Amino acid sequence: MEDTEIIALYWARDERAVSETAEKYGRYCHSVAYRILQNKEDSEECVNDTYTGAWNTIPPHRPELFSAFLAKITRRISLNRLRNKTAERRGSGQYTVTLEELTECIPSSLSAEDTLETHELTRIINKFLDGLPTDERRVFLCRYWYLDPIKDIAKRFSFGESKVKMMLKRTREKLLIHLEKEGITL
Amino acid sequence: MKPKQLQDALNDVKEEYIADAHKEESETNSAKAAGNLPFALTGSERKGLKKIFRRPSFRIALVACLLLVLGGGAIFATVTHGRTHDKPTPSKPGSVHIPPAEMPKLSATADMLGLICHNGKVYTEAQIFSSDVKEDIWGLVGTYLGETNCEIHEWTARQNENWITELASNVAGTVYTVNGYDDDFRICTAGEWYPEEGGVRYFVFFYECLNGITLNQGSDLIHHKLRIMDRLPDTVEKETKTLLDALYKAPFIVIKPDPESGYYYYGDKSKDFRYIENNNAYLEIPLTDGTSNGFIVYKNGYVKYNCFDLRDCYMVVDPALVEYLFQ
Incomplete structure (x- = not known):
């Protein structure tokens, strides 16, 4: 499915938007999260949070480059999670x-x-x-x-x-x- | 300021840069076809290539190709110009789908455009830029992709249905990506030639692929493909900037050619806006990277990017915005 069609699903508040996003960009988002967190379970949670983030920001946002838009959300969530974790265990x-x-x-x-x-x-x-x-x-x-x-x-x-x-x-x-x-x- | 803040600020850098840095992951699997050659030229390879460029036979072939291309925009013979693929169709109001390129099954009679296959897609000839200054040209040339095989001709499709193989082409050349542009859209051949009057000139010849895609509005072309908005010089006219802003949001329409008369003729020629005298202007937009893009602008506000794949596709803006081009 084209990015614009997936974004249209978000705008229409159609929940297929999330499954289509996961199918197309799930692996990409996971790789972004995993590089930061180095942990499969944490990364999966961050990717799921990414879909929620996308759901909450589209609309009103209409991303021009959907993959990078998702990656930004994933990175932000993953960094926050890592910071919370490294507050306890630094240096990794x-x-x-x-x-x-x-x-x-x-x-x-x-x-x-x-x-x-x-x-x-x-x-x-x-x-x-x-x-x-x-x-x-x-x-x-x-x-x-x-x-x-x-x-x-x-x-x-x-x-x-x-x-x-x-x-x-x-x-x-x-x-x-x-x-x-x-x-x-x- | 803490490094953490720098790290946070990095999060929101331009999305195109983020996608570009991990290109193969940010694209879908379907966009990744086999056959990509992601290696760079070593110094000795570059020297070897220079030797090839200096071979008289290669130079003669190259100059012959350039003359043909510059002279008529057509190379070699016999695949119908307007029929290398199905016609674009509106996929929904304001958007247009351009089907993937195909070689015609039947024999054909007109000219054949220069084309190169890469990553399962067909790129057709576009602009050429040349200069006496090597850096002007080589600054645009990106990663080495390989040498074309020069094996495409009018019988290719008959002999082999799977004719779209990596770097299959009807032109001779060394193929590279283009710095600053998505190689799904634009690749190039580049080299040097030796004019009769002496000296050496360097050239880069763009090949563009705008087939197998859907364009939903002008920004899909103007921004995501041509990168115009990022590279607009400060000197650009205010009216042109306003027109580009309008094109950014402009819908596309498709005007299909008359099925009986083919690509070069549409319906009643005397009433077709494309054939009315002094009804169009050529708008060339130079960019800060040294390239430029050409558009054909009609008085009725229809604007066409000057390329093969979008020959039947027009962006539509308010006619008042293009008046300045006709004054």
């Missing part, structure tokens, strides 16, 4: 590692207490991604959006692991400069 999985890596991108003039509107930060990151070469952008998102291990990224793009690490390091440095240029300073 790609989440913690990537979080540490991202620390490098935060301008030193900002303290941990400083906050910025998340949507404003998203706008700035989008602008940054717009200017990245395609491969660099893909690798960056694989690592920090999907939380893929370096080894998987290297395999996906037929790069060496050291190349991926170097690309990510340079991209983080660029992001740091970009954030500073965008005036994220006190």
